[in-house]
Amino acid sequence: MAIKKRKDAHLCYDVPIYNHIWPYLLQSRCDSLVFYDTEFDVTNTMRFVREWNKSHPNLKTRLSTVLLAAIIRTIALRPKVNRFIANKTFWERDDLSLSFVVKKDLTEDSPETSTPLYFDRLGTFEETISIIEKYVEDTKNQEPTAEINKTDYTIATLFKFLPKWLIQAVVNYYGRKDRKGKGCPKWVRDADGLHVSIFVANIGSLGMKNAHHHHHLYEWGTTSLFCVIEDVSKRIQKDDDGKVVSSKDIMKCSFTLDERICDGLYFMQTIALLSKILKEPETLLIPLKSSDLPHFVTREEYQTNMKMTKLALKEAKKKEKLAKKEAKKLSK
Secondary structure, X not given: OOOOOOOOEEEOOOOOHHHHHHHHHOOOOHHHEEEEEEEEEOHXXXXXXXXXXXXXXXXXXXXXXXXXXXXHHHHHHOHHHHEEEEOOEEEEXXXXXXXXXXXXXXXXXXXXEEOOEEEOOOOOHHHHHHHHHHHHHHHXXXXXXXXXXXXXXXXXXXXXXXXXXXHHHHHHHHHHHHHHOOOOOHHHHHHHOOOOOEEEEEHHHHOXXXXXXXXXXXOOOOOOEEEXXXXXXXXXXXXXXXXXXXXXXXXXXXXXXXXXXXXXXXXXXXXXXXXXXXXXXXXXXOOOOHXXXXXXXXHHHHHHHHHHHHHHHHHHHHHHHHHHHHHHHHHO
């Protein structure tokens, strides 16, 4: 019996008929990986950050935070990228969330932490960046004895008290429940950071440039979108006389997507929207209204549409039969 409800998502009823075959042809995320490299012009975004920090000394932000805020806004407006496949079924996530790794400092021994952050689709820019900046600052300001997070604590507890075979059994149980059942409980989703709308890796903060790194997706969890961002580079254009014509700040990003959740055109238009927001970051200061968000097709609406479609097909067949009868009469 097919599962119609999950703890973390709603069943999608607006999936084109043709797309329903993809989970059967491409049965895992590793089968469905699509890689996409792009560049964003963040010249205006960097100016926006400088002006914001001048006028908001008590809530300063950084370029990477504004980029994350732009990603959150984009996913809210383009909800099909907030979907995942489980049990060969299309689901749209209830929450709007992201994970990213934070290191206390840039040393090999410094611990990494990654915790899901949840956002309101209609939240203000201040609320969004406050969540991100607070998480970053809290992580960096932790005392050495407090550097263990939910993920670390869960793993440490498992390995301390359980034998390996039982750990594997626990992982298999929740993995199957996530893929075949009604989803993992919230404590599992909060612990692993792989049940989010998007996972972001900022390799630019590690000093890595001009690489276009890609990250794979995980079979564990429900995350269908991964983003790798590099550091900002200056792009200068000169004329034939060597005079500077333009100077832009460019950020390279690489995306990994489960291609089953949306078609290529939808994803490209989503990236185009993100690019537009980064060129016009002031739009982030305007909170979204409920009417700005795309309508989610409910089960009742889907059933009504199917009934209307069937009636339309019946009417078309009747007209076709009548037309054939009339054609036969005329031929006689």
